[in-house]
Amino acid sequence: MSRSVLSLRLPAHLQAKLVHHGYHTVADFDESPLTNDLSQLLTQPELRCLALTAQAQPSAHSAWLLRQQAQAQSYFSTQLSQLDALLGGRGVPLGCITEVFGEPGSGQTELCLRLCLAARLPANLGGLGANSVYIDTVGSFSYCGAARAARSLCLQRPDHSDGIEGIATQATASLLDGIHVFRVYAAHELMALLCSFEQIARQTAGIGLVVLNTVSWPCFVSFASNIARRQAMHAELARILAQIAAKHSVAVVLVSQAKSAAPSRDSSRALLPVPADGDVWARLTANRIALRRQPGSDSFTATLCASTMYPTAETTVEM
Amino acid sequence: MVEVAGESAAGKTQLCIQLAISAQLPEEFGGLGGEVVYISTEGPFPVSRLESMVYPFVCRVCDEEYANLIDPADFMHRIHVAEFESMETMFHAFDYKVPALLSTGNVRLVIVDSIAAHLRFNTGDESSHQTPMAFYKDRSENLLAMGGKFKRWANDYHCAFVFTNQVKDIISEEHGGSMPNGSGTGGLVPAPGHSLPTLSRQNNTVESDSSSGLSLTDMGTEFAVLSMGRKAPALGAVWANIINTRIMMYQRRGLAPSEFRLASDTQADADQPAAEPPKHLLLTRRWIENAFSPWAPRAECEVVLDSGGFRHISLTDD
Numbered sequence: 001m002s003r004s005v006l007s008l009r010l011p012a013h014l015q016a017k018l019v020h021h022g023y024h025t026v027a028d029f030d031e032s033p034l035t036n037d038l039s040q041l042l043t044q045p046e047l048r049c050l051a052l053t054a055q056a057q058p059s060a061h062s063a064w065l066l067r068q069q070a071q072a073q074s075y076f077s078t079q080l081s082q083l084d085a086l087l088g089g090r091g092v093p094l095g096c097i098t099e100v101f102g103e104p105g106s107g108q109t110e111l112c113l114r115l116c117l118a119a120r121l122p123a124n125l126g127g128l129g130a131n132s133v134y135i136d137t138v139g140s141f142s143y144c145g146a147a148r149a150a151r152s153l154c155l156q157r158p159d160h161s162d163g164i165e166g167i168a169t170q171a172t173a174s175l176l177d178g179i180h181v182f183r184v185y186a187a188h189e190l191m192a193l194l195c196s197f198e199q200i201a202r203q204t205a206g207i208g209l210v211v212l213n214t215v216s217w218p219c220f221v222s223f224a225s226n227i228a229r230r231q232a233m234h235a236e237l238a239r240i241l242a243q244i245a246a247k248h249s250v251a252v253v254l255v256s257q258a259k260s261a262a263p264s265r266d267s268s269r270a271l272l273p274v275p276a277d278g279d280v281w282a283r284l285t286a287n288r289i290a291l292r293r294q295p296g297s298d299s300f301t302a303t304l305c306a307s308t309m310y311p312t313a314e315t316t317v318e319m
Numbered sequence: 320m321v322e323v324a325g326e327s328a329a330g331k332t333q334l335c336i337q338l339a340i341s342a343q344l345p346e347e348f349g350g351l352g353g354e355v356v357y358i359s360t361e362g363p364f365p366v367s368r369l370e371s372m373v374y375p376f377v378c379r380v381c382d383e384e385y386a387n388l389i390d391p392a393d394f395m396h397r398i399h400v401a402e403f404e405s406m407e408t409m410f411h412a413f414d415y416k417v418p419a420l421l422s423t424g425n426v427r428l429v430i431v432d433s434i435a436a437h438l439r440f441n442t443g444d445e446s447s448h449q450t451p452m453a454f455y456k457d458r459s460e461n462l463l464a465m466g467g468k469f470k471r472w473a474n475d476y477h478c479a480f481v482f483t484n485q486v487k488d489i490i491s492e493e494h495g496g497s498m499p500n501g502s503g504t505g506g507l508v509p510a511p512g513h514s515l516p517t518l519s520r521q522n523n524t525v526e527s528d529s530s531s532g533l534s535l536t537d538m539g540t541e542f543a544v545l546s547m548g549r550k551a552p553a554l555g556a557v558w559a560n561i562i563n564t565r566i567m568m569y570q571r572r573g574l575a576p577s578e579f580r581l582a583s584d585t586q587a588d589a590d591q592p593a594a595e596p597p598k599h600l601l602l603t604r605r606w607i608e609n610a611f612s613p614w615a616p617r618a619e620c621e622v623v624l625d626s627g628g629f630r631h632i633s634l635t636d637d
Contacts, residue, residue, distance in 0.1 A: 104559040105611025139320065139470045140563045145614035185471050217560070221467040224460045259556035276560070298617060 002027035008053055014046055029054075076208065076251065077126030079118040079153060082315040086304045087287065091118075091126065093309065094208070094251045097241055097284065101256040101275045102291035107300050108255045109140045110319055111291065112211045113149040113179075115253055119209040120178035130208025131178045133200065137190065137217045141181055150175045152319075180204055187222035187233055194240045201248055209251045210244065216257040216276050231280055238284035256281060258290070272303060282306055320469060320561065324484040324552035325568030330605060330624055331483045332361075334568065335430045336369050337628035338481060339398050340376050342428040348381045353427025353478070354397040356420050360409060360436040364400045375627030399426075406437040406461075413465060421476040429472075433483035435553045438462070459557040466561035482562065486550040564612040570605040607631075 002025035005018050021041055023029060029038075039047065077084050077091040084091045092098055092115065102108055116134055121127030134141060150172040180200075184190045190212075193200075201207055215237060223229045245252040258273035272290045275281065282288060288306040294316070303314040323331050339357055344350025357364065373391040399420055403409040420426055438458055449457070469480050552558075552565065559565075607629070608619035620631040 103556075104562070105565060109613040138563065139473060140613040142614045148614065148616075183474060185467065220560075221463050224463045225456070257560045276556070293611075 010049060010053060014042075014049060017041065017046075074128070074249075076119050076128045078115060079121070079126065079156065080114065080317050080319065082317045083302055086289070086302055086310070086313055086315050088310045092209075092251045092253065093286065094128075094249050095245050096286035096308075097238070097245055097252045097254060098287040098289065099254045099256060099281050099285040100289045100291060101258040101273060102293075103258055103260055103273050106273070106291045106293045107319060108291060109145065109213060110149065112213050112253065112255060113141075113146050114153065114319065116146075116179045116209060116211060117150055117153050117175045119251070120175050128208035130206050131180060131204055132209040132211060133204070133207055134179050134181045135190070135193065135210070135212045136181055136183050137185070137212070138214055139183070140213065141183075143176075146176055146179060147172065180207075184218065185221070187218040190218045190237070191240075194237070194244065197244050197248075207248065207250055209253065210241075211253045212241070212255065214255040214257055215281075219277070220257075231278070234277055234280045235284070238281065242284070254281065254285065272305060320466075320473065321479065321481045321564045321566065322484050322552065322558075322562040323481060323566045323568065324486055326486055326550065326570075329568040329570055330629065331568060332365065332432055333368070333624060334607075334629060335432050335481065335483060336365070336372055337376060338428065339369070339430060340373055340394055340628075341380070342479075343394055343397050344377070344381065345385075348385070351427035351479075354399065354423075354425045356417060356426050356429045357398050357400045358409070358412070358417075358429070358431045359400060359402045360404075360431075361433055364402060366395075369395060369398070371626065372628055375625070379627045379630065403437070409437055410461070410465075413468065418472065421472055421478065424476070426476065426478050428479050428481065429469075430481045431483065433485060434558075435483075435485040439485070439553060455555075459555075462554070462557050462561060466558075470561075484558070485553045487553045489551055564615075565610040567608045567610050568605065569608070570603050572601055573604050605629075 004025055005023055005028075006015055008015070008026075010018075038050075042050065074094050075087075075090040075092060076094070078087070087093070100108055100111060112134065116132040118126070119128050119130050119132050122129045153175070154171055182193055184193055215234070219230045219233050219237075223233065241252050241254070244250065257276045259276055260271065260273055273292060285306075286308050287304065287310070290303040290305050292301045292303075294301055299316050299318045301314060302317050304310060304312050306312065323334060325331050335357070339355045341349065342351045342353060342355050345352050370391055373389070373394050374386070377389055378386045401412055401416065403412060417429070421429070438461070472478065473480055552567075605622050605624065606619055607622050609615055609617055611617065622629045622631050
């Protein structure tokens with residue numbers, strides 16, 4: 001199975017040209033009669049670009065170098081102390097993907113809004129002072145919800161809003177200003193949006209957080225019956241999101257849909273929700289948090305069920 | 320996308336009629352000043368109830384002069400009602416009729432009362448030749464396709480969607496003994512001769528998605544607090560992931576609300592400790608609860624149903 005030309009890091013027009021002339025996979029380049037054709041088909045700069053890609057080898061770095069890079073990685077506080085404690089005491093990490101999953105009504109949208117606002121806070125308060133890209137696939141983003149979340153955040157941080165009505169309302173407005181909402185409906189729209197992230201990053205400088213609420217819905221709606229295609233879509237989305245996270249040093253927070261687990265005989269043990277997409281994202285994310293609402297109250301149980309960085313733990317979060 | 324769920328006769332249709340009137344009111348009274356599409360699947364649309372509710376409702380919500388100006392016939396003109404007896408005609412309408420109505424640009428509210436009626440496993444129906452698994456698979460595909468369409472329309476045509484849902488009994492573990500792994504089905508009561516779908520614990524199948532539904536955990540305990548029995552909204556996890564907001568309506572027989580009870584407390588004096596409350600004070604009380612919503616906190620309130628629809632009598636936060 002040779003690697004497809006379309007997955008190489010080449011400019012789009014060059015890829016289109018190569019595919020048009022019959023080079024679909026990397027294996028197609030090995031046959032010598034074709035190489036003469038190549039020098040006729042492509043211009044000099046294009047040939048150079050292709051040569052560079054061909055020569056690029058993955059290199060091995062020392063673990064020390066990786067550690068140095070990891071030290072430089074930043075975090076931003078979620079402004080919810082229990083949730084920060086769950087994430088190593090620091091908060092949501094930049095440069096990798098954090099997944100949040102829970103049943104409907106378990107506070108995912110609320111958490112997304114809080115994270116966008118938290119990222120917007122200045123650095124001395126634990127934020128990034130950065131804009132957020134909020135990709136809404138389910139239609140749960142509303143101005144009222146965001147304003148409410150901003151108000152409760154300001155109440156939580158009286159020193160930021162100075163407790164004075166005028167400044168408090170101004171702070172709310174500037175917090176909400178930093179959330180850039182994109183509404184997509186289907187899987188292909190989501191892909192197109194993510195592929196054009198470079199453009200978005202250029203237009204909206206200083207992005208610190210990308211929220212995708214939810215990643216399951218467009219895949220369900222576009223491939224309702226084809227599970228294999230859905231899984232492939234998730235894998236592709238994961239690849240693109242990981243690229244975005246690493247390249248732009250942004251935190252990527254994904255929300256997945258989940259259903260409650262079928263109850264076992266031992267019903268005294270509270271069960272974690274089961275992600276609707278299965279374990280696809282389990283392999284591809286750095287942190288996975290399960291959210292459950294505690295019945296009859298406004299607090300939630302957040303469980304860090306898998307992480308490459310921190311030990312698994314559980315905590316109660318008040319939002 | 321808002322769902323209103325509750326037992327039958329909990330008042331879901333009454334609430335929908337009230338919403339249909341409210342949506343037509345001008346914005347200063349909390350309305351949207353638009354028309355309404357009302358899709359009815361459970362029996363004939365109660366026109367007489369609508370007619371009798373308009374004037375009292377408007378009087379309660381709006382000021383005098385507006386209430387005197389209105390003509391109930393206007394309100395009825397602006398509600399487009401369609402009644403469907405089966406799933407095929409309902410889907411056909413969603414494909415053609417409803418978008419046509421929405422594209423006029425005047426519709427601000429679409430009510431589907433109820434979405435569950437034709438989608439539940441009807442034993443003794445012509446569709447019973449399907450295996451349960453195929454039925455659920457079909458259903459979840461239909462729900463996903465519809466959900467996708469509705470969400471797009473809600474944005475494109477700038478309207479709200481309200482769905483009414485039924486509730487189902489949650490069968491506890493002890494009764495679900497026929498299941499292979501002993502887990503409760505959280506599902507429908509089968510007729511003799513039909514077997515329940517087996518719940519697979521595999522995570523990545525859409526079949527188990529729709530068949531497991533909401534099970535015994537959180538939803539069950541929430542309801543046990545206030546509802547008569549253990550019930551959960553029908554249509555399962557697939558539908559629960561499509562809606563954004565869920566409103567539950569329940570009712571139970573209980574003591575009259577506090578203001579009435581005070582009068583009886585002075586009567587029934589200390590010589591009768593904690594006796595059975597007098598029968599005339601036991602009445603059917605109703606609650607409406609916001610189970611989850613992305614823009615409002617969880618809350619519930621007690622309501623009373625009168626000629627002008629529901630009105631709340633107390634507001635308590637959970």
